Amino acid sequence: MPALERLARTYHARGLVVLALSVDREGASVVRPFLKRHGLTFPIGLDLQQAVAHLYRIRALPSTSSSAGTASPSSSSRGRGTGTGRSLTPSSIRS
Numbered sequence: 001m002p003a004l005e006r007l008a009r010t011y012h013a014r015g016l017v018v019l020a021l022s023v024d025r026e027g028a029s030v031v032r033p034f035l036k037r038h039g040l041t042f043p044i045g046l047d048l049q050q051a052v053a054h055l056y057r058i059r060a061l062p063s064t065s066s067s068a069g070t071a072s073p074s075s076s077s078r079g080r081g082t083g084t085g086r087s088l089t090p091s092s093i094r095s
Helices: 004-012 028-038 053-054
Strands: 020-022 044-047 065-066 075-078
Touching: 028 044
Parallel strands: 020 044
Antiparallel strands: 065 075
């Protein structure tokens, strides 16, 4: 999530929009403190029934998808980005 925040702040002026989705069943009562604790400023929606996760075929958490302005993701990855040796940059999330 910190890498997504850096990406959002760095490329916001170029039109990049970072959105997140929480499937935590406890909802806003746990999501808001998480956002504050990690200094996250991009929008995070709540998907308590996992309807959106199902629609986008999210099968592992965390998952990251990118889209080139369409409703369908053009690329995706599963798992945490840290510790994988890969940097999260615009080129690394392009299809």
